[in-house]
Amino acid sequence: MxxxxxxxxxxxxxxxxxxxxxxxxxxxxxxxxxxxxxxxxxxxxxxxxxxxxxxxxxxxxxxxxxxxxxxxxxxxxxxxxxxxxxLCGKPSILVQNGRIDQHELRRNRLTLDELTEELRLQGVTDLESVKYAVLETNGQLSVLLYAAQQPVTPRQLGRKTEEPGLPLPIIRDGAVVESNLQARGLSRQWLRQALAERSLAGPEEVFLLTVDELGRVYCARKEETHP
Known part of the structure; x- marks a missing residue:
């Protein structure tokens, strides 16, 4: 044994x-x-x-x-x-300029139902809005919409945006992550004040608290467990 x-x-x-x-x-x-x-x-x-x-x-x-x-x-x-x-094959263009390449579809043994399912998973229901749909070598479908169908960005609207950066967990499941607290240049006094503002007695009542590079705080209180 x-x-x-x-x-x-x-x-x-x-x-x-x-x-x-x-x-x-x-x-x-x-x-x-x-x-x-x-x-x-x-x-x-x-x-x-x-x-x-x-x-x-x-x-x-x-x-x-x-x-x-x-x-x-x-x-x-x-x-x-x-x-x-x-060894890995080449990507296949299944949809180009809104038109399905039926030859590529058959060559990759992909049915029309499977193609439309993959498009729906990407949030696409209108084939005419698709500029390219590429079947990658790992089997995933990459979808590129026409520029007019893509979401508008703040840059296109001429607006300035601030980069929030990566939120760091300061409290995780009731435990304070000291290294992340120091990385954000914060103190225990700041943490106690942040908890008091949210009517929290201490870290043990917090499930997750994060702070990004702009100083924005996300806090999730622990849910009460019932027997």
Whole structure:
């Protein structure tokens, strides 16, 4: 039992480290080669976990080999556009100037219902408002509307705007984040005053309190829990 536990922990940590080495892009967006890698690693790790008769190295060596191979492919992807197109494919323009490219739709084995569903998920219901709809290599649909259909920005209206920056959590689930309090140049006295203005006795009553670069405060009180 102990040996099984240790083998499982070792393989699990190995896979976690390997996936972290692949980078955040691979975690969030699986290319075809990366999907194959994930399936193979899962299969290779499962067998040594269940069968104690198989040496642990029989699972570790193939997993390390696949991770090294993927790293090499990633480097080649960065340096060669031809290799990247061969391994990952190319984006396909499904809609151009409001017209559906039926040939590209068939080539990507995408139905009209699937296309309209993806457009609705992007908040688009009128095809004539679409300048380009591109099926990316990771399977996601990128939609670019005509300029006249895009939301108006303050810059287009000639208005000046201030950048609020990234809100930092000062209190998170009742605990004060001292590093963020110092990063915003704030003191405990300021925090006590901010809580008093919101009729809060202390940080323990706060679920989340954030402050952005303009000094704007967002505060969410903890909800009462009932037995």
């Amino acid at each position: 102990v040996i099984t536990f240790l083998r499982t922990v070792i393989l699990y940590l190995l896979i976690v480290v390997g996936v972290r080495l692949l980078g955040k892009r691979q975690i969030g967006e699986l290319e075809p080669s990366e999907l194959v890698l994930a399936l193979l690693i899962a299969d290779l790790a499962a067998v040594p976990m269940q069968d104690l008769g198989i040496p642990l190295l029989a699972g570790i060596v193939p997993i390390l080999t696949l991770l090294c191979l993927t790293t090499i492919f990633s480097i080649l992807n960065l340096r060669s556009t031809a290799f990247r197109a061969l």
